[in-house]
Amino acid sequence: MLYDIAIIGGGPAGYTAAELAGRRGLSVVLFEKNALGGVCLNEGCIPTKTLLYSAKTYQSAKDAAKYGISCNEVAFDFAKMMARKNKVVRKLVAGIRSKMTAANVEVVIGEATCDTTAAMPQISCNGNDYQAKKLMLCIGSETAVPPIAGLDATDYWTSREALQANELPESLTIIGGGVIGIEFAAFFNTLGCRVTVVEMLDEILGGMDKELSALLRTELSKRGIVFHLSTKVTAVKDRQITIEKDGETQLIESSRILLSVGRRPIVKGLKVNEFMQTENPNVYACGDITGYSMLAHTAVREAEIAVGHILGASEKMSYRAIPAVVYTSPEIAGVGKTEETLQKEGIAYIVKQLPMSYSGRFVAENELANGVCKILESTDGKILGVHLLGNPASELVVIAAMAIEKEWSSEDLKSIVFPHPTVGEIIKETL
Ligand code: NAI
Numbered sequence: 001m002l003y004d005i006a007i008i009g010g011g012p013a014g015y016t017a018a019e020l021a022g023r024r025g026l027s028v029v030l031f032e033k034n035a036l037g038g039v040c041l042n043e044g045c046i047p048t049k050t051l052l053y054s055a056k057t058y059q060s061a062k063d064a065a066k067y068g069i070s071c072n073e074v075a076f077d078f079a080k081m082m083a084r085k086n087k088v089v090r091k092l093v094a095g096i097r098s099k100m101t102a103a104n105v106e107v108v109i110g111e112a113t114c115d116t117t118a119a120m121p122q123i124s125c126n127g128n129d130y131q132a133k134k135l136m137l138c139i140g141s142e143t144a145v146p147p148i149a150g151l152d153a154t155d156y157w158t159s160r161e162a163l164q165a166n167e168l169p170e171s172l173t174i175i176g177g178g179v180i181g182i183e184f185a186a187f188f189n190t191l192g193c194r195v196t197v198v199e200m201l202d203e204i205l206g207g208m209d210k211e212l213s214a215l216l217r218t219e220l221s222k223r224g225i226v227f228h229l230s231t232k233v234t235a236v237k238d239r240q241i242t243i244e245k246d247g248e249t250q251l252i253e254s255s256r257i258l259l260s261v262g263r264r265p266i267v268k269g270l271k272v273n274e275f276m277q278t279e280n281p282n283v284y285a286c287g288d289i290t291g292y293s294m295l296a297h298t299a300v301r302e303a304e305i306a307v308g309h310i311l312g313a314s315e316k317m318s319y320r321a322i323p324a325v326v327y328t329s330p331e332i333a334g335v336g337k338t339e340e341t342l343q344k345e346g347i348a349y350i351v352k353q354l355p356m357s358y359s360g361r362f363v364a365e366n367e368l369a370n371g372v373c374k375i376l377e378s379t380d381g382k383i384l385g386v387h388l389l390g391n392p393a394s395e396l397v398v399i400a401a402m403a404i405e406k407e408w409s410s411e412d413l414k415s416i417v418f419p420h421p422t423v424g425e426i427i428k429e430t431l
Pocket residue numbers: 146175176177178179180181183198199200201204205206231232233260261262263293294295324325326327
């Protein structure tokens with residue numbers, strides 16, 4: 001059979017494209033070698049957020065006295081947390097499967113191979129051949145493994161193994177203080193594991209606003225996480241990690257090692273245009289494989305653009321307002337330019353900044369905590385970037401993303417009525 005679209009990879013890019021195209025009446029076949037939902041749903045965004053929510057609930061119970069509530073003998077059950085995480089994943093995978101059925105998408109579970117140079121893409125899977133007018137490659141990324149001496153011979157975790165842990169390690173050393181490293185650091189630290197983070201750069205969470213990242217790091221340090229910045233891991237042997245800073249080496253002992261130094265696209269060097277088309281106009285690529293942002297929400301938008309283009313639309317992919325969120329507690333989120341990128345690009349800007357305690361709702365719900373709302377504005381009043389530290393930054397950042405994507409000025413955003421009392425009012429107040 002000749003399909004309108006064949007999609008390889010059933011993660012956020014692949015399943016979004018399949019559902020959209022199927023609902024628009026195109027014949028779609030979707031190939032997935034593992035489980036529908038991809039890394040995001042099975043071993044990334046969803047399981048980590050489920051576990052982080054358990055950790056946050058545990059912490060809230062421990063902190064309850066601050067709010068006039070006594071909770072005696074607060075305890076957690078690691079196995080139950082993991083079991084709940086598995087249940088959440090199963091439920092959401094089943095949800096995607098029913099969406100595919102509702103959109104008339106044929107799902108083939110198996111590893112597909114294809115010829116991306118053919119004008120009429122050919123795909124093989126499970127010994128069967130398929131033909132499609134258009135092919136979409138949504139095959140994602142994999143954990144990057146740096147050339148650290150002894151790593152090959154060491155039983156280390158990546159995020160995948162960490163999410164399958166059946167017991168809490170006594171201590172954990174995390175190589176790489178990026179998004180994965182910091183989310184896992186927060187989770188394991190909350191449950192009482194001794195966590196050390198080794199980061200090569202001079203601050204954690206590169207790419208986020210540096211001032212806010214430093215504030216988050218200070219908060220996490222107070223909770224007992226040890227950070228080694230501007231430090232490289234040079235060797236690993238069993239449970240010993242050799243780190244090097246300014247030419248001096250030090251040995252860290254740890255019951256577990258988590259490697260989180262980035263992810264890289266499965267296929268290197270794939271180039272796409274603003275419609276997500278590769279050099280072969282009948283082959284599109286969306287999601288982590290393009291290497292642009294490695295985020296599920298970017299993948300979803302890229303899939304919308306690609307399917308739209310196949311259906312005749314001419315909307316282009318925009319990376320102007322991709323929100324970035326780290327789901328620690330407090331959360332940190334940002335969208336648009338950071339001060340660091342504006343300085344690098346030589347763009348003049350104004351900083352408007354307020355502590356989160358200017359929001360009544362924030363004070364009501366966050367005893368003794370603080371946070372920051374930082375807005376970067378162009379000299380003619382356009383919003384260039386918004387950066388937030390404090391809960392629920394992950395939900396508030398979308399207000400800023402809308403303003404930046406639509407190129408609103410501060411005055412435009414200020415004219416919107418925000419409900420009171422909400423933490424989101426802090427954005428209006430800061431402007
Ligand atoms: P990352 O790129 O965010 O961070 C990797 C960190 O490792 C960097 O800070 C880098 O300087 C450091 N590093 C590299 N080599 C090192 C070495 N040899 N020694 C010490 N430090 C070293 O990558 P990460 O955290 O692995 O995440 C991968 C991708 O997954 C990210 O691109 C992110 O977009 C995505 N992700 C997103 C999440 C979210 O949106 N909340 C959560 C988790 C992952």
